[in-house]
Amino acid sequence: MATQNDKPVWFITGCSTGFGREIARKTLSLGYPTVITARNPSTLADLANEYADLALVLELDVMKAAQIEAATRAAIERFGRIDVLVNNAGIGYFGSFEESERDEVRTMFDINVWGLADMTRAVLPQMRKQRSGTIVNISSVGGIIAFPALSFYNATKFAVEALSESLSQELAPLGIKVLVVEPGPFRTDWAGRSANQAPQTIDDYANTAKARTDMIRGYSGKQPGDPVRAADAIVKTVESENPPLRLLLGKAALANARLKLDALKRDFDGWETVSAGADFPEG
Ligand code: NAP
Secondary structure, three states: OOOEOOEOOEEEOOOOOHHHHHHHHHHHHOOOOEEEEEOOHHHHHHHHHHOOOOEEEEEOOOOOHHHHHHHHHHHHHHHOOOOEEEEOOOOEEEOOOOOOOHHHHHHHHHHHHHHHHHHHHHHHHHHHHHOOEEEEEEOOHHHOOOOOOOHHHHHHHHHHHHHHHHHHHHHHHHOEEEEEEEEOOEOOOOOOOOEEEOOOOOHHHHHHHHHHHHHHHHHOOOOOEOHHHHHHHHHHHHOOOOOOOEEEEOHHHHHHHHHHHHHHHHHHHHOHHHHHOOOOOOO
């Protein structure tokens, strides 16, 4: 990976709590110049004080195009380059498909998908100039497999997966890598303050969407995933010789992703004759 003074420059969105904060803490502790951003930069005061010479603290709401542009410019002005962009900022939303509120889920798309896309578009000209860099997109195992109560959240993360997979193929010849991170349940603020939920008005979804929402809310603060270990794993993977396109995090993510693989294989194999039969006859 290209470096400045031998240290890669990281740029991370959503550093107030959770994965963003732990990734920032990790890169700063390694001595890497790091652009740490948050909607409310006062949440970053402790990191700013501890790492005054390494941390550039910026206000950044990924829904605000002007802030994205200003933050990217400030990062390049201060450090001369951006080696790793971590698109981490994201929120959740729980509710059945039918009960989900249109404006709320559109806002979630603005943050989880368009914010990530706009941020990436802002940084790419610099990475193309460098002919190096890594885009780390924090997706979810929910970008691979969907569950009740999460249709729109899953849709945002499936979108992140598709954007990332295509982008990785366009960027590989330019020396730029893409890493999609797919955590299972981790002990951050995501299932608590960072997720809105639909009003539960339709009894027919009591055993599906409502049950799943209650389960997710119930395990908030008790998830098996450790965000500190996740941050270590992400940094290690970015720095590895041959990083994968996708990195699952946590045992639950591994188990659920494998369930999806099995389900895909069952459908593909079970319906192979019908699928293949839809082409014009050969010859
Ligand atoms: P978190 O502790 O709630 O952190 C979410 C971060 O995103 C906060 O810093 C929040 O800032 C920020 N954010 C929200 N909207 C934003 C916006 N418009 N602009 C900039 N920042 C914004 O939860 P987390 O688990 O670390 O979430 C980080 C990512 O991990 C998300 O993309 C989430 O979908 C993904 N993820 C989490 C889990 C899990 O179980 N924890 C599993 C899979 C994927 P504020 O403080 O301003 O709200």
